[in-house]
Amino acid sequence: MKHLILLFLFISISSAQIEPVKGLRENPPRVWFLKNAVIHTEPGNTIENGSVLLRDGIIQAVGASMAVPSDATILDLEGSHLYPGFIESWLPVVSPIVEEENEDIRAHWNPKVRAERNPIDYFHPEKDDVRALHKLGFTSAQLVPEEGIFRGQTSLVQLDADPVGIRNAISQVVAFEYGGWGDPNPPNSLLGCIALIRQTFLDTDWYQKSVKVLEEHPQGNEPISENLTLASLSEASTQKQPFLFWATDENYTLRAMDIADEFELNLWLKGSGYEYRRLAEITDRNPFIILPIDFPGKPDVAHPYRALQYSTAQLRHWDMAPDNYKKLRDEKVSIALTSAELKSKKDFRQHLFRMIERGAAKQDLLASLTTVPAERMGVSDQIGKIEKGFLGNLVVVDGDYFDPDADVRAVWIRGREIPLNPKPASFLAGDWAIILENDSLRFRVSGNPGDQSGEIQVDSSTWKKVHKLVLDDSRLSFTIDLDFLNRPGMYRMAGHMSGEKISGQMYDPSGMMLPFSGIKISEPEITEEESADPELPSSLTTVFPEGAYGLETSPEAPQKIFINDATLWTCAKDGMLKDFDMLVENGKIVRIAQDMTVPAGSVHIIEGKGKHVTPGLIDCHSHMAGLSINEGTQAITAEVRMRDVVDPDDIALYRALAGGLTTMNLLHGSANPIGGQNAVLKLRWGQNAKGLMFDKAPQGIKFALGENVKRSNWDDPTNRYPKTRMGVEQIILDGFKSAVDYKQRWATYHKDSKTRRSKLPPRIDLELEALVEIMEGDRLLHCHSYRQDEIMMLTRIAEKFGFTIATFQHVLEGYKVAERLEEHGAGASTFSDWWAYKFEVIDAIPFNGALMENVGVNVSFNSDSDELARRMNTEGAKGVKYGGLSEEDALNLVTINPARQLKIDTWVGSLEAGKDADFVVWNGHPLSTYTSCDETWIEGKKYFSKEKDIHLRARDSNIRNTLVQKILQDSKSTSGNTEPETEESEPYSCTLHDEVVR
């Protein structure tokens, strides 16, 4: 594997040094003495009147008073500032397209996995792009491959016309890239993307081990196929190369961090500008972030109705984004800056100025452009400072780089000057005295170069405009109507400007040339620009999650809660208790009794007169907070996990809390016979994705049967296997049989230590691991199903492989085979009354729940809908209406029964001593349609109350109004509006036959 080591240093070797010269040789002088400049040798260190000696591309000396070597050419940089050349830490490079048939046969099976790629192999920058970077002061750049998930390696190059490498193979880039729904190539979801990343790291480990075993024991082992990606990743892991994850928002940052933790990666991040939203969690892990500063343009809120299209989070982000850098720096996060993501490179410095006005330290910013990236990329002895021995990369600015009035005049790369933005030789603007034959005239020019206008004085109060005024370099021309001098017709002037003088010819209407000369008599009056007030940092405090209804602080969590004289629906053997008290301590229910004495000390008392208290409601089938629902490219996707794609910002969570929901089963969609792993969540609004997890809940998985997996209702029928219910049985059977084989393979491998030493290890397969866990009873199976035939079929498969299905979901024909469900021991998580939305539910009846319950099946009602999840209590009431369940049994359908199905009934689902204090205070009978939820508590914390909700509404409405005013008065944002984010799309549901299969 030695030959695969890609990590080596370039010692500024240019191909030009070995390439034969075409035509005449070019050898410009390479010894320069730059003097009289303010030299920023490194952040925090300045030489006021210093000099730099460059020789053959290297800084030979730097200091205050130095002798000029005899062979050096002196450049006087009086008034200029010199900075070390800046490092662009993220320069995306598009790779050449490789057709499928031209792919290397040693490439990874998935074209989105190309870790071996290195953009230095194909970097041919556009001149204009490079120049735009030079104008910002960048002299070197980290090249980043642009496509895929494992995108390849980064390399650092000088930004020359003929880019020279400084360091190769610095980091491995990973991005969360996936196709959209309908894309046949895996992955087409974030779910599949993260599963593929995890599997690839496992494969790398396996590949590394296998190669070693094969080297040591070539005999008796079948050779494995060479794989360029896995080889490249093995190398990265051996060298502890950083993995640079592109996180497009704060939740992606946390996802990247989780992956890095799991595989012990040296994590770098490409930031998003949203880091401030989860600052504590992010800074906690002390990351290195390459940060873009593409602040949003102004939201277009001038029209009040258009303004409604902007979410509160988007308005807030407009205000808060420029503070992100400082917030991270205040927490000592190591940051390199990039101009990537900016719509216009010109905005880069504008944004830096805004950040400085808002309090960012110039020294920090300079470090983020020089020493920090140099250090991280392992080249801190070559670039990032103006120091003896460093590469001759410099930025020449006619003032302080961080001052809006200063311009970058030149950059030096490898000791060669690249001039930029040359200072105009002379300024036309001002008052001129003009002599035209016998006439003496006053000529006044105002405006900025490129946009100037001129006028000639007629009398003390009138001026006459000249037309077509052009100053092309030093060549001047205009036309003028000189009627007032008794010279009828248009005169054309063509002249030349030299310093403070103009001379040339005036062509009169007959074509006669008249001599024309002028001399500057005064500079233009500098009108004091009304200096806008300096920009202040946003006065907003971050809320969790960011946007409307986000919480400023953790919810109220009294140590003791006493509910006095309420109607308690225990959903346990005590049933409904009138005028009972309940005591909660430290988030747990301690006691339920009548006429308890209020405990001593600080107690939060809930007056229960007229109120009903139930356990927090539980929804056994939900897609709320799912950023991605289906990995639809393959029929079996047991390796994907909903926990990877939890979106804690989903407003559906808050709305459901307001309806008394406290726990939910976040399921994969129903696109595949064997779908992904579910996540049981508590609706702890404000927490991050991890904070929502119901940690003690057993792991599970979603299966699906029927029309959705057959893709029966797709506009374009596909030929994915299976297409019939016959095929559905076979593919599931195939999955479990291979899981049996897989388990056997590992058992054999583990049998004795000799095998482990000399034989190739089996490969860890996340998909089959999950299937083995199901068979061993460690993973609960929740199966989307409708018809009785398929329900019965799956119970038989389960029994064949020795496990019990936890729940059938939907199970709308469960009433036809309830005795089978009961005998097998599966729960039924069904809709109260849905039917007729597709052919397989034509026999669905609202009596389904009651009938199954009467036969002895554990039944719950679920929502599968963000809308319905807000009113699960009255869904329960349908159990009374259709089939005559008792009110207590009806409420159980949305409390203890789903808790049992998810095997979390030890902690939730009923009001009993010892359980989590997850409860709801209702303003009336919980099954009544007239009732609404007053308060929702989870683990003794008040996550929702009508009172608090009213406070949040007022707060947010106030913030929106303030922000709209601020936006309308703002003059600092860069031009161009930011568009409203696409509004909420129709939430997912398994029942939809089109677009998304839930």
Add this chain to the structure above:
Amino acid sequence: MNSIKHTILFIVLFSTVQLSGSDQIPAPVQDHPILLKGGIVHTISGDILSNFDLLLVNGKILKIEKNIVPAPDMEVIRVGGKHIFPGFVAGISTIGLTEVSAVRASVDYAETGSLNPNVRANVAYNPDSELIPVARSNGVLTANVTPQSGLIPGQSSLMMLDGWTWENATINHPTALHINWPSMRIDTGKDAKREDAQIEERQKKLKHLDKLIVDARAYAKIHRNPNKQKSRKHDHDLRFESMIPFVLGEKPVFIRANDIRQIEAAVHWADRMELDAVIVGGKDAWRTVDLLKQKNVSVILESILSLPSRRFEDYDQPFKTPYMLYSAGVDFSIGGGGRYGAAFQRNLPYHAAMAAAFGLPVNEALKSITLTAARILGVGNRLGSIEIGKDATLFIADGDPLDIRTQILQCFIQGKKIDMSDRHKMLYEKYRKKYQQLDILK
């Protein structure tokens, strides 16, 4: 000589449902008087009358009195303290026009093309749809069946949910001409066109709409000319012909508009074009109550059980919108459409109930799915309340029908005693038999 037919209603639902082995049979036209004795009569238009009798004759309510003496030809039904309500009216529905929404062959509410003012809903109404008895047995007794797609989807028809043929079942046609107001929000999605292109496209549609109205009026002038002989012969045009009653203001135009920009634009447009407009959908109606009130425009709120339109809106916004319209004096009814429309028509009362849970007085909630709906559909004189002379389209319930736990015991449509069975109850009974055979259930 015992010609008095006595039926006693029991509390338990299924003792009252005579389940036959067959599908539900449309009821015969009322051929004898029916006396509902001793009910709590929720008139909706007036008081709640306790222990009153109702006499239904020839499909109409003849008497509402205490202690009506039974006559020999009367069928007497002892209501015994149960509640009587006028049948619920679904203001916007696709029932009868679709069976299984995912099966294209069973979908008949979306004609091709964007201008279909001439298509009419009732001709495609399938009186044998399995969805009809399901909605009916929860008290939804009439429905305004509505075409759905394109700029002008067509004309709606008010149907009674019982009958052998669509002609039997039609109560009022046309109830309205429907317009789907073009979207006015600027789409900023990935594949969105440029803003000015979007605006131009919308303006083009609206110009077209303007022209249609003007042309239809011109067409009416020729074809409704009392001196037909004198007017020039003009060839027929189905579209314009169908629009005459609407452009002349004889019948209303229902405009679907949810976003505030749409609602305001639609109201001003209808005002300018002198049309009798009703806003359908109306999610943002609460943002523009003054205009609605000032222009006297009614609103059919399509779904109360729906999510707020915007992330920052109050979690209960759709629930309290009815109360906000009521408080501002805007005339509104609740349609109860929403997801999967037809199959969920039976849940219409629970939309009204949610409005009541969030501020709307209960009688107003009931009104929004009975009397107001009927009035907006042009049949306020026939349906929507229990009043002498109105259609005997009503039901008996064992409690408050806005509460899910309440059972609807018996429905009448124009005095016809309705078969209370439906596909769901039949399948329920069928599979109860299975478990009885297996000795699991008694």
